[in-house]
Amino acid sequence: MSPRETRRLLAQELAAAAAGYQDSAVIPHCPVCAKPCCRLDKLVLELEWKQVKVFWRLDESRKAFDRRLAAGQGPVEIRPANGLYYAHQKACPAYDQTAQSCRVYGQEIKPVGCSDFPVYEDQGKVVADLRCEAVDIAALTAWIARSLGPGWRIVQTADEEFPFLVTLAVKKVSATAGASKRSRY
Ligand code: SF4
Ligand code: SF4
Structure with a gap:
């Protein structure tokens, strides 16, 4: 070999x-868990556009959303960089805080970083x-x-x-x- x-x-x-x-x-x-990572208070979640669109339930185009972010009118927890988006300091919208579980567990839309x-x-x-x-x-x-x-x-x-x-x-x-x-x- x-x-x-x-x-x-x-x-x-x-x-x-x-x-x-x-x-x-x-x-x-x-x-x-006493400190669930999905609250994103310590961790930063890396997202593709398709995940941002689904998780934040956006109807607008990516261009319009980017313009909104640039104008400081988008979700304050999201920062764009290098074609991706980074969410931090607010719980992930896909996180069910009552059940302490991920609503997209086992689904293709779940970010790779979450599984890792x-x-x-x-x-x-x-x-x-x-x-x-x-x-x-x-x-x-x-x-x-x-x-x-x-x-x-x-x-x-x-x-x-x-x-x-x-x-x-x-x-x-x-x-x-x-x-x-x-x-x-
Ligand atoms: S993976 Fe589970 S146990 Fe580990 S920090 Fe996240 S919620 Fe807590
Ligand atoms: S997608 Fe699921 S596992 Fe990933 S941060 Fe959101 S709730 Fe947690």
């Missing part, structure tokens, strides 16, 4: 492990956002180790600027390292 194919398969396994951890440990906690948060695979590593109270980094590390099986070790680092973003990189344990360790006993 080529190194490229090996990396692709590893990334796939990590993405599946991240999704499995979300299903098992994160999503069941959402209805009782708080644990996702990125370039062969797993990234965890500790702003989600359901993430237990030790349990996540053990989950990934179990998913990959023996022969791997997991190295944890925190982002210098945003220490709540923790990266879990996986390294192959070399046969030599295993042999030298065994020889000590």
Whole structure:
């Protein structure tokens, strides 16, 4: 197998492990979360036009909406940039605050970033956002180790600027390292 194919398969396994951890440990906690991310008080939600149009129930064209935003007459929580829109500081309109759930859960319209948060695979590593109270980094590390099986070790680092973003990189344990360790006993 080529190194490229090996990396692709590893990334796939990590993405599946991240999704499995979300299903098992994160999503069941959402209805009782003390600080739901969908309130967008800490997080910024990246949106495409189609999501803005549906979530904010807009009838107007994108051009008209952009003009309104530029004139300071649009929703104050939305900022446009690089062809996308960023919502912050007001709860997402798709968030059901009573049920503490997403009204577009499982639907195509749901932003990709929502499905990725708080644990996702990125370039062969797993990234965890500790702003989600359901993430237990030790349990996540053990989950990934179990998913990959023996022969791997997991190295944890925190982002210098945003220490709540923790990266879990996986390294192959070399046969030599295993042999030298065994020889000590
Ligand atoms: S912060 Fe975590 S537990 Fe809370 S609602 Fe968001 S994903 Fe769910
Ligand atoms: S789309 Fe759903 S998951 Fe994403 S912020 Fe809105 S309510 Fe939360």
